[in-house]
């Protein structure tokens with residue numbers, strides 16, 4: 001008990017999220033200000049011409065209730081206005097919460113150097129590249145993020161119960177996905193049928209940004225600008241050929257990863273039996289609630305990985321998305337790619353593409369909120385992202401193709417939730433070199 005109290009008090013006084021660590025002090029939250037001091041001593045590095053603290057997120061219509069008051073609506077709505085009115089605007093190639101970082105694909109003290117990495121299919125990696133990938137991932141799993149903390153609470157109605165706690169770099173990535181998928185709180189009621197990252201136009205861009213975030217975090221952690229995430233081209237695979245101990249790990253019939261595999265000791269950051277709609281990530285503050293990863297590829301009856309033809313058929317849909325911009329949208333590239341429709345006709349409902357592969361891998365991957373805890377998520381989503389890239393190229397698409405819609409948090413001009421700094425949903429529908437990477441050509445895709 002004593003240990004817990006000390007832990008909690010540290011959380012409150014000492015700042016500790018994809019919340020920028022320095023913006024979760026009581027003072028920053030009370031002032032609604034996230035303009036951290038850069039190493040030159042000025043907010044947003046203003047003295048060095050890197051950026052400026054701006055009130056561009058000023059909420060006109062939305063008045064935040066007092067921090068301690070009971071909450072009727074989701075704090076993630078109109079992201080990030082609920083938490084912050086003032087954030088940094090970064091100039092030139094500078095980026096990050098305090099403009100101390102560079103835009104994707106840029107490096108150097110002045111972010112003057114552009115460098116684009118090539119994401120390869122995992123079978124294309126040399127033995128050395130493969131080893132590097134697994135050791136970098138393990139390092140990210142075991143290194144505390146110095147820039148971000150995550151939110152944990154047993155009572156989403158009361159902001160004063162929210163704790164900002166430490167997490168490793170990989171766990172921050174898994175948490176971002178978890179936090180975006182929790183039920184929406186509207187007028188005091190939870191709605192689990194919608195979230196910020198799925199079942200709407202935000203889906204492909206949201207995941208693109210998550211992967212770019214993880215890739216860059218690993219590049220910075222290892223000082224290796226050339227590091228690129230690999231992908232798994234699952235087209236036509238009869239079984240999961242990468243579910244072996246030299247790659248993603250073999251598993252037993254119960255779904256436990258083999259003790260000699262690369263991720264055997266990995267535990268899920270948010271999950272556990274006690275995770276409820278009105279809670280966020282209880283396991284973040286209670287390590288006993290953390291479970292090991294589970295995987296059961298190919299054990300769900302009549303579920304197979306998507307085929308070459310499925311991917312080809314997906315690319316035939318020219319409209320990025322179609323009304324009503326949810327899981328029922330017909331002849332929508334986004335909805336077919338996400339996997340709610342049959343790719344060949346774009347109309348018949350049923351699990352396909354992205355969704356089908358999640359079901360195929362099973363275990364942790366089969367449970368949306370926690371799926372990103374399994375690194376298989378990274379390889380799967382990089383391939384889904386490669387298909388997005390092929391589509392962008394085929395139709396010479398620009399951010400203008402993004403569909404205006406009324407899904408909460410998924411509007412064209414809204415910030416993808418819960419990323420910092422703000423990236424507008426439509427701007428994520430842009431060629432991958434803007435995010436610092438391209439894809440190798442493999443099996444004619």
Ligand SMILES: *[C@@H]1O[C@H](CO)[C@@H](O)[C@H](O)[C@H]1NC(C)=O
Nearest residue numbers: 092093106110111112113114
């Ligand atoms: C920003 O990056 C581009 C390369 O993408 C480079 O040509 C340009 O000089 C950089 N701008 C500044 C101000 O460093």
Ligand SMILES: *[C@@H]1O[C@H](CO)[C@@H](O)[C@H](O)[C@H]1NC(C)=O
Nearest residue numbers: 238239240241242243244250
């Ligand atoms: C996949 O199937 C092949 C051929 O049937 C088999 O040799 C291989 O062991 C299987 N791999 C896995 C990971 O189950």
